[in-house]
Amino acid sequence: MKFQSRGLLWVKGLALWRLLRPGDVLVLGLGLIVLVLAWRVAASTGDGVVIQQGGRLYAQASLRLNRVIEVPGPLGTTRVEIRDGRVRVMSDPGPRQLCVRQGWLDPGESALCLPNRVAVHRGVPAYDSLNY
Amino acid sequence: MQAEDRRMAWLAAAAVGLGLAEAAIPSPIPGLKPGLANIVTLLVLLRYGWRLAVWVTLLRVVATALLLGTFLTPTFVLSLAGALAALFTLGLFSRLKIFGLGPVGLSLLAAFAHVGMQLAVVDLWLLPGVSLLGLAPLFLTAAWVTGLINGLIVARILHVNPIPTPPVQAGVQGWPAS
Incomplete structure (x- = not known):
């Protein structure tokens, strides 16, 4: 098998995002929302x-x-x-x-x-x- | 049964190896680690089921702590608490098949559970009184990134090298002691 590299998200010709299932995308998105909220809450407390x-x-x-x-x-x-x-x-x-x-x-x-x-x-x- | 014990030992050894390698990586903040050993936990869960995953994880936590000299110290308690939280989250969500969750989602949920439990233990037991509000976002962000990367690694391993035995069966398989 010929080794091909097409960037960080490709490993040996396999696109990594194709490994994601719908539930994974959902969890990633929800996690991102939690992160944004957490940063905002933390930033709103004074120093x-x-x-x-x-x-x-x-x-x-x-x-x-x-x-x-x-x-x-x-x-x-x-x-x-x-x-x-x-x-x-x-x-x-x-x-x-x-x-x-x-x-x-x-x-x-x-x-x-x-x-x-x-x-x-x-x-x-x-x-x-x-x-x- | 002996074959399963041997498999368990091999997998635990792999997890310990990753745990030790990770301990050698310098980190700007104590506790901020890639969590590579969780790759093994997730892989074992998806390939061989919950029972073996619990065994491998507990062996890994204890053996890594013994090798690093942190056994029964607060570090060990944190590590155990995080690992157990991740394990239960994995056990729960790998059985719920409503979302179409893959390894990446499971890994992410486990990473969040791991970090959340550790922050809770630090907050309630190790440093009561210190407000961890300022640190939580940092650790959650790290969990998101490492959870994604570890999940992709597991997904890729499973894709390239498909599951040889049936994955987690429905129904409770019980505790390792039973």
Whole structure:
């Protein structure tokens, strides 16, 4: 048998796509849809959180790791919670609790706990090719 | 029976060989592998049935882990969990004949099941608290590509070298121990 090569999808004269059955094409297509959705969901979660205390940078954190960051301030401790790719101010010693009631922050949103001089800023979702 | 045992040993040895070769390939991210040993699992399933596929896969997972020194480590658990998930997916979908699924579709489904189960194990047991959302698309993409390539390899082997014995019979064939 004479060896012929007609490109990557041909092996020894056999077109590889002819090995695909209808179900295979269906699964490939569905898989591709799942992939696109997965990338879009992952890209929509913001990249990180910046916490400032008294105007200075206190902490920079990724949204990937669930944890509670304790920020000391003049009134006491402000607790910032990161969970499942989201961030919120969990508790704050301030009298009006504005930043706590703000709940989970949207990308680009900030929560300010002014009495305790704590600011939490959630980063905008920027596609970071280095992290992927 | 002895002939079947010998066949099982040969096939498992082939799978172990592929597994070891693959361990030597450098990978930018741990866990990102072509999954070449799954070619053997799928081929065995389509040629000799579910029972032999389970045996060959379990032997492969344990023997590869012993040779690489990862037996009973988290790596081994991940490998076993992924292999079992892939195996059950293959067992299920190779019996459902509604779609006209070929080796490529089966390989793809198995690869997704493999990766999905491994991510679930990492998320729930190894690193609870770390959000794997950012890594999932990467692994799913890798699974899609490797599933397609491995499936094409299996399809080609089956095409060039047709099945010598009847493929998977309908009905449950039971666990290897039975």
